[in-house]
Amino acid sequence: MNIAILDGYTLNPGDNPWGELAAQGELIVFERTAPKRVVERGWLMHEAAENLQAFLAGRLRNRVN
Secondary structure: OEEEEOOHHHHOOOOOOOHHHHOOOEEEEOOOOOHHHHHHHHOOOOOOHHHHHHHHHHHHHHHHO
């Protein structure tokens, strides 16, 4: 399974190891991800489709309302 952390700096500013998560599959950690790159980097994840779809739907709802 591919696992991508899109905002590694916020989730782990250096005091927590990624070892347990990395043991679950291939881990890629991005320190920061600009909003325009979320979709691009999201495709790196194995199980991202549902979460990414929900994220994008929420963003679209916010623009409409």
